[in-house]
Amino acid sequence: MNNKVAIVTGAASGIGLAIAETLSKEGAKVVFADINEELLKKVSGECNGEYFVGDLSKRESCKGLVDFALEKFGKVDILVNVAGIQNVSPIEEFPEDKWDFMISLMLTAPFLLTKYVWPSMKENKWGRIINISSIHGLVASEFKSAYVSAKHGLIGFTKTAGLEGGPHGITVNAICPAYVRTPLVDGQIADQARTHGISEDQVISEIMLQKAAIKKMLDPSSVAELVKFLCTDAADSMTGSAITMDGGWTAN
Template sequence: MSLKSRTAVVTGSTSGIGLAVARALASDGANVVINGFGDAAAIEKERSGIEKDFGVKAAYVAADLTKGEECARLITEAEKTFGTVDVLVNNAGIQHVAPIEEFPPEKWDMIIALNLSAAFHATRAAVPGMKARKWGRIINTASAHALVASPFKSAYVAAKHGIAGLTKTVALETATFGITCNAICPGYVWTPLVEKQIPDTAKARDMTEEQVKRDVLLAAQPTKEFVTVEEVAALALFLTSDAARSITGSMQQIDGGWVAE
């Protein structure tokens, strides 16, 4: 267990990709801090389940990551609870689908705050401790949309392109401190975030929801299959390993061949 005695903070980890990543890191021995919105009982079930299934400690911090000071508090709370933050996975994100002229400014502001600025604030708070210990792993959940664009997703695409730039910059700044910073760029993963955007996409494109799945989402992926959360989590776990110590500043595509076209 290469992560035994280490601590991982995973944002947006009460469901979907984030929860799968938290569980994967716990399976390798890490204590984990989960974060996100949801029903309190359901969150507690997942938190206690991590402890029961993997024999590690798990904590939940209910920080609102659209606020910079709350991102910093998440890191501070994790350090108070477990002593260190060794792995930071910036995964929290939301989506809204609409033509640019109809895109609500408040949705733009929220998506940029959560999908991009939160990663900056959390990373800024976590890096000093990682530098002091000469070891750290920062993983940003980007998207194929960090590399290519799609219509009707101006805020999301802008945020994910920003994550790509942030990842590369942090990687360069921390390269001599035993810290790596990489981005995972999934294609369409079957998660609550994807499921919730289907009705809006159907409306924007005047399609049925089944047509959106077949002709919009999976049309982009040559495999014609959704990526699974377990596949993304396995890649995240690899990036924390000693075998990946020379991988930094990279965009790790896991998209069924989408960006290859």
């Protein structure tokens, strides 16, 4: 991966950070993107990477991120769309502005970033776009209407972009993990406990792992290793795929 240029969103913590660190170790020049400037400066500095602070629910921030990478390095080879949030709420109580924000961040932003990096990848006849969807891009759970909708849409977009990118050496794939132990999920555990009126341990065992054959939460590094594989030549015929990491959840 030497001399490849990668953009990773949501890179200040959790899955995004694990991916950015892994690609950096493999020799890629990584632009860490997130809204949390304090964390972003720290982690990107530790990896000798560049960083971009922006709210990717805003179109101008998406354009600014890609322009920053192109001005700094002259190209973008890898785009990993990770940035996202969770919200646990019944539909009738779900704030409309929260819906707009979540769809913008987790579905519109990956489209815009893909659109903006596409000419560089097309010119170089090589590109890797990896969308971090979720098992909730394939199945649904109650109280997650915006999240499930965005992640389902992201898989549809992945398939379309994979078809369009194939003739130009651009692969586009989605990774669909079950629950990954991140600060985002830790917050969700607390939300679920309040919504369902149960303990946090019960949330993990009775909700998050109930449908899985392998009763453990994923580590962010496992997702990062799959991203690394998708960036190699060994994966150059994989595109338009939704790859599950779900402990057997969807085998039911």
